[in-house]
Amino acid sequence: MSQPTYTFNAQVRNDMGKGASRRLRREGKVPAVLYGAGKDAVALTLEHDKINNAADHEGFYSHILTLTVDGKKIEAIVKDMQRHPFKPKIIHLDFQRVDAKQELNTSVPLHFLNEEDAQKAGGVVVHHLNEVEIAVLPKNLPEFIEVDVAGLGVGDNIHLSDLKLPEGVSLVELTKGEDHDQVVVTVSAKKTEAEDGEAAAEEADKE
Incomplete structure (x- = not known):
């Protein structure tokens, strides 16, 4: 297309x-x-x-x-x-x-795929990042980067270093050191009705 x-x-x-x-x-x-x-x-x-x-x-x-x-x-x-x-x-x-001959730094959005798989397995998909800063030659500039969460279970996550990047694309954040390998997305457990009730009670007590 x-x-x-x-x-x-x-x-x-x-x-x-x-x-x-x-x-x-x-x-x-x-x-x-x-x-x-x-x-x-x-x-x-x-x-x-x-x-x-x-x-x-x-x-x-x-x-x-x-x-x-x-x-x-x-x-x-x-x-x-x-x-x-x-x-x-x-x-x-x-x-x-x-x-055309110089790399540029710019931010591109993340597109999350197969979130319904994690939801069917009882998880809740939590986005920690919705875009990333990349370094790339203009000819290789992607419109977005895909993040596939298929196969993730509750407690699993995807880091920046796990992303499958298009050809010629690098992540600016990862050039700053290993401690910058941020979490992109996490699959958390769904709250039970009892947990939701306890949370609501705690909020009421605070008020």
């Missing part, structure tokens, strides 16, 4: 400061900055609604995007996004340029 593509038109922004940014937002634009690959940072503006719609899709955060700036196509990834605290609006975006 072909992967979706994300292409956005962007304009170079010369007006800086909070006042200018507020004016842009009133005009339906979102301010952004593009940096990386050994080049100077460039302030940009993009159409808010197109970015906001794309941001509803998981792939927007893990795909290489194409920004068309002054007629030139630039490949980049989303490094940071600031949202309005209660309105469905994006306040600011950070993009990092992509160099």
